[in-house]
Amino acid sequence: MLAGAHLIFGNALALSLTESPVSALLVGFASHHLGDLLPHVDSNLWPRDFDDIRDWPRLLWALLITETLIGVLILLHFAPTFAGRWALVLATSFGSLLPDLLSHTPIRYLLKRTTVGQAYLDFHKSFHFRLRSPKRAATTVAALPAELITATVDTVHPGARVGEADGISYRWAKLALAGVIELFVLVLSLLVLGSLPVSL
Numbered sequence: 001m002l003a004g005a006h007l008i009f010g011n012a013l014a015l016s017l018t019e020s021p022v023s024a025l026l027v028g029f030a031s032h033h034l035g036d037l038l039p040h041v042d043s044n045l046w047p048r049d050f051d052d053i054r055d056w057p058r059l060l061w062a063l064l065i066t067e068t069l070i071g072v073l074i075l076l077h078f079a080p081t082f083a084g085r086w087a088l089v090l091a092t093s094f095g096s097l098l099p100d101l102l103s104h105t106p107i108r109y110l111l112k113r114t115t116v117g118q119a120y121l122d123f124h125k126s127f128h129f130r131l132r133s134p135k136r137a138a139t140t141v142a143a144l145p146a147e148l149i150t151a152t153v154d155t156v157h158p159g160a161r162v163g164e165a166d167g168i169s170y171r172w173a174k175l176a177l178a179g180v181i182e183l184f185v186l187v188l189s190l191l192v193l194g195s196l197p198v199s200l
């Protein structure tokens with residue numbers, strides 16, 4: 001997921017689960033990894049991984065900036081609900097973006113110097129939904145959503161797969177399904193945010 005989706009998903013979870021900024025930060029942080037695990041589009045549009053934000057292609061930057069702005073605007077729509085809870089919202093938002101700040105900015109080189117830091121970077125990467133390599137040995141849990149999507153598209157769209165490499169229409173069919181699931185998660189999150197009591 002990109003930043004806007006993480007903000008919406010994280011705040012929906014944290015604001016319905018806790019009233020403490022510290023646990024909101026932790027829920028936000030955990031929600032990032034859960035959101036990463038769920039099927040979604042983001043850099044799955046590209047056939048390779050991007051670690052350092054400085055190596056990102058311009059189109060990914062444009063996508064990130066646009067998606068973040070839309071996410072923030074959507075979140076601000078719930079400002080009346082957030083009244084009196086802004087500390088929670090800020091703590092959650094920081095927590096839900098922290099994993100990507102640690103992994104994709106130059107902070108990653110500091111983490112890489114320590115065993116724990118490297119282990120965390122590996123965890124973040126391997127616990128991330130990746131459409132193009134469903135059969136990763138790394139983590140079975142993380143590979144499962146992509147396996148399910150592949151199996152679904154194989155059933156609905158038999159013969160779409162072209163040889164060993166994925167055909168373009170096959171890749172788009174899988175991406176579309178991942179996008180629909182991401183949209184579903186976001187709509188659910190918005191419904192949760194909309195159902196929160198407005199504090200006076």
Ligand SMILES: [Zn+2]
Pocket residue numbers: 032036099100124128
């Ligand atoms: Zn992430």
